[in-house]
Amino acid sequence: MNPAEKVVAELEKTISLLKQEEMDKLADAILSARKIFIAGAGRSGLMGKAFAMRLVHMGFDAHVVGETTTPGITDEDIFILGSGSGETKTLLAMATKARDINATIALVSIFPNSSLGKLADLTVQLPGASKEQGEGEYETIQPMGSLFEQTLLVFYDAIILALMDKKGLDSHTMLGQHANLE
Secondary structure (H helix, E strand, O other): OOHHHHHHHHHHHHHHOOOHHHHHHHHHHHHHOOOEEEEEOHHHHHHHHHHHHHHHHOOOOEEEOOOOOOOOOOOOOEEEEEOOOOOOHHHHHHHHHHHHHOOEEEEEEOOOOOHHHHHOOEEEEOOOOOOOOOOOOOOOOOOOOHHHHHHHHHHHHHHHHHHHHHHOOOHHHHHHHOOOOO
16 A cells, blocks of 8 residues: 555544534534634644635635734634644633633534633544654554644535535535635
8 A cells, every 4th residue: 555545544534433413513503603713723724724715615704813804703703723632822822712702612623622622612523643643542654643634624624515515505606705816
């Protein structure tokens, strides 16, 4: 088996462990929010940016925290965090602020009982290994948090498909929201 096939085999295993109930809860929370805020650090943050982009393509008022055009969060909004460890200090500070404002907080993490998980209104547990790959965690041939980050991207895309279904959208109807100054 070549390295790419090994990566795909690992990803197939993690994807098979996703819980539909958790996915449905997140999709419903997104649908009931006025605005959607997405955050993550490092590569998890990049997966979040891809998710936010697709939400915008669907017509949602979605924002990546830290961008210059990001508005303020309110108690009518949802704040979605992607963090393998659930302990990222910068994300903890953001989540604490969102909690003070009474925004809904959702965490997608390997560790739903982490510090971020304790602040969250809803959590989604993804299988994977944290960047430290400590003993007893999910085993992977990939470096650091790669498997979690790949699983996170596929998970976010699955949420998009669920939202598309609930809103009656398809790729063609979403194309009208795609960037056109490229």
